[in-house]
Amino acid sequence: MKIKENLIDKIDYWLILPIIGLVIFGLLSLKSSTSENVLASGNFNKQVVFIIISLIIFLIFAFVPSRLFRLFSIPLYVISVLSLVFVMIFGKTVSGAKSWIDFGFIGFQPAELSKLAYVLFMSFWLSKKNVDINQPKYLAITTILSIIPIFLILAEPDLGTVIIYSILFIGYLFWAGISIFGLFVIISPPLILFISFFGSFAMMIGLILIIIALFYFRKDVFVSLSIFISNITGILLFEFAIKLLRPHQQQRILTFLNPAADPLGSGYNALQAQIAIGSGGFFGRGFMEGTQTQMRFIPEQWTDFIFSVIGEEFGFLGSIIVIILFAIIFFRLLILAQKLKNRFESFVTLGVLLTLFFHFLINIGMNIGLAPIIGIPLPFISYGGTAFLTYSAMMGIIISFYRTNSEHV
C-alpha cells in the first residue's frame, strides 16, 4: 500500500465538490425559510456553527489512519446502544418522539450518531474472515446485533431512523453475499407484519404468498414449516408487544404507520410542498422570492421540507442540480465500495452510500409526492446539527480510506 505525498491527491474531489454544492444550497434555503420567522431566525447562524464544527470533525477523520476505524467499531457500537437506552429513560420529547438528550446549552440525537456506529460495527463484523452470512448461525447473530438498536429506536419512536436501519441491515446482508433464500427468511416476517396492518384479509393473502414461496425454494419440510411458524409468531408477538405499551405510545406508533390519518397535519404539508415546487417553474422564483416559503405555508420547512424551498425559489434548474450533485456522490461511493480491496472499508463505504441514498430517496420522494410522509432530513441540506455532524464524520472516514488506497481507485 502506498500513501501519496501530495495533499491535493489525498482528497477525492468527486465527493467533496458536490457536497460543498449541497451545503451552499442548504444554507441559502435555510436563510430564506427562517429569516422572517421569530422562532427560527437564529437557525441559520446555528447551522453555520454546526458546519464549522463538522468540518473540524471531517478533517480529523479524514487524516486518521484508516485502520483505526476498525478498532473503534466495537466500543462505538456499545456506546451508541447505551446512549439509545439513556435517551429512552432520560430523553427529551420533541414533536412526539423521545429522541433528544438535552445538555441545556445543546441537545443531540443519539439515533443520528448511532447510524455511524452501526455502519462501522456491521462492517467490522461482516468483514471478519470466518463470518459466512449463509450459515444460519452467523445470520442469526447478525440479525440480533441489528435488532437491538432497531428496537431501541422504535421505542422512541423514530420511524424514519428505523427504516434507515432496516435498509442498512438488508443492504449489508446483500453486500455480504446472502442467498435469495436467506434474504427471504429475514424479510418475510417484517413484510407480513406490514401487510397485516391492512387487515386480516391482506394478512391471509400474505401468508399464502409465503407458502408459495416456500414451495418454490424446495427446502425440506422441517425448515419450511419452522419459517412459516416463525412468521406467524412474529405477528402475534408484535400484536402482544403493542398491547403492552401505554395508549399514547400505541397511538404514536399507529400514526406513524398510517400518516394519512392526519390530513391537515402532514398531508397538508405535503400538498403545500408540491405546490411550492411546482410553482417554481424552470428558473424558480428567486432567492427569498417564493411566496409559499415566505408566507410560511409549510411549518418547519427548514427541516424535512427544505427541498420544497429549493424547488420554489431555484426552480427546476436548482432542483435538478441538487439531484445531479447527489447522483455524483452516490455513483462515486458505489465505485469506491466496489473497488476498495479491504473488506471492512468496502462495507463502510457501502453503509455510507446506503444511508445517504435512502435519506435522499425518502426525503425528496415525500417532497415531490412520491413517498409517504416520514420525518427524515435531507443530508447536507436540512437544518440539524447532529445529522450534519454524522454525515461529515462518514465522509471523513471515506476520505481516509481513499487516501490510503488512492492508487487503486
Next chain:
Amino acid sequence: MNNHSNLQQSRILFWIISVTITIFSFQLIRLQLIDYEIYHKKSTNNSIKIIPIPASRGVLFDRNFKVVVGNKPVYQVTVIPAFFDTTNFQKIEKIVEIDSLAQLLVGKAKFTYSRYKPIILSKELEFEEVNRLIEYQNEIPGLNISIKFIRDYGYGVNGSHIFGYLNEISSAQLKINTNYEAGDEYGASGIEKSYEKYLHGQEGKKFAVVDSKQRFIKFLTENEFDVPAIKGNDLVLTIDKQSQIAAEKMMEGKKGSVVALNPKTGEIIALVSSPSFDLKSISALNKKEWREIVNHLEKPLFNRATMSIYPPGSSIKPIEALAAYNEGYITEDSRFNCSGGITYGNHFFGCDHIHGSVDLLRSIEKSCNTYYYEVFLKMGYPTWLKYFKMFGFGRKTNVDILEESSGILPDSNYYNRYLGKRKWNTGMLLSLSIGQGELAVTPIQMAQYVALIANNGKTIQPHFVKGIIDSKSNKYNELIFPEIKIDVDQQKLNVIKKGMELVVNGAGTATNIRSDLVKIAGKTGTAQNPHGKNHAIFVSFAPTENPEIVVVVLVENVGYGSTHAAPIAKKVIDTFLRLKE
C-alpha cells in the same frame, strides 16, 4: 478475499440509484415544467392560510361579581409591503390615521427581503374607525385588518398594583410556552402575572382559502379542522369595588398605602399603593417614557403595600403587651410610672407625655412609651422576638401576587452580625419596644397581625382571588388558602382588644374617628423617618365585637397617625360596611 468482488451487487445498486434519479427527474419535469401552470395558479390563487381566532383573557370580577378589569376588541391595520401599492396610502389615510414611520417603512421594505413581513400601520382602533376600511380590504392588495382583544380598564377602579400590567411575550418565553403565539400578552405584575396560566386565553385557528396576495377568498368548508379559541378563565376577586374606589380616592395626592382585609377569611377587600399608575396608558409607553416611570422619584410602579418596609412605630404595641401578658411577666393591673421616659445606660428613652401611673389598658389607649420600655426590659428580647415571629414579621405573607418583601425581623444572628457576638443586650435594643430600631415591616404584614388579634388568634393567608370560573365548563371553583394560627390565651387577647377599642372610643389617641354607627378599634403609630417628616400609621378593625374588616393605613411624610391615617381607615370601614354618615 478477492472472491468477494461484489460486481453483481454493485450492478443492482447502480440500477436502483439510476432508476430513482430518473424517476425523480421525470417527476420534477412533470411538476415544474409540464404542470407548472397548474401549480403556479394554485400558488397564486388557491392557498390555504391559517387565520388566527383571537381569544380574550379572563375577566376580573370583584367579590360582588362586578367587573373590574374586562376586555374589548380592537382592530389592527397591517400591510404586506410586497403586495401593497403605496399610492393606496391616501385612500387609507382618509379613514384612519397612519403612523408616518410605518408608512416610510412600507415604502422601504418593498424592495428588501423582508417585504413579505406584515407592517402594522395602526393598532388598537375601535370598530367604528375601521368599519369603512373593512370594505376596502379586498380591493387593496396587501391590506389586512385583524381583530384582537385588549384589556379594558374602564370600570372606575385603578387597582394598578393589584391587577398588574401586561407585556408582549418575549421570544425566550415563547420557546418555553408552546400555547402562546408571537405577539400574545403575558402578565408582568400583580394578579395578571401570578394567575397568568388561568387568565391566558388560547388562540384558535380557522383555515381560509386566500390568494397569493393573501386576500381572503373563503373559509375552508371542512370546519372540522378548525381549532376553537379558548377564552381565559375569569377570576372572582376578593376586592370590594366600592371600598377599593373609596380607598383610592382617599389616597389621591398622598404617598403611602391602604390594606383592608377580612380577618376571618384573609380576603383582601381593598389595597392601594399611592402614587399609582394608569394601566391603560402603560401599554402604550415607549422606551423613554418607560424609563422615566421606572426611575421616577416616587416609584409609582412599586407596590408599597406589599414591598415597602417601614418601622411600624407604636402600632405594634398591642403585640408587645400581649407577649408580656400571655407569658406572665405582667398582669392586667401591673403598673409602671411614666415620668416622660426612662434612662437606660447613657441613653434617655423618651415618651410623648408624662402619663403617671399606667396599666395595660391605659398603655394601649394612651400609647405610653415608658410602659413599653419597662415591659421590654422585664420580659427580655427573646420573648419579644418569639411573639413577633409568631405574628409573621420577617417573612412574606405569601399573598397571591409575586411582588412582596419579607421585611426585617432582627433576630440574634442579625445583632451578632451587626453589633458583634455578646456585645449587645436587651437594654440596647430598647427602641424595638416602641416599633423603632431595626424592625421593618410591610403594610400587608401589619394587616395580618391585626387580623390575628381581631379574629382571636387565627386568620387565613391574605389573598386577592376568591375563585376561578373555568371557561370550558363554566364551573366556579373556590380557592383554598392556608390557615394561620397563634396560640394565646383568649381572655388575655380580649384585654388587648379592649385596649385597642379604647384608642378610638375611650380617651385614646384616635378619638377623632369615633362613630355612632360602628365601633372601631385601632392603634395609632408614627414611623420615624430620618429623611423627612414622619410617616403616619393607623391599624384598625371593626366592628369591635365581631370584626369583619381590618384596615391598615400608612401615609408617608405627614406626621401623626391619628390626624392623617385614621380618617382614611374610617372611610374604608364605612364604605365596606355600607354605612351612611
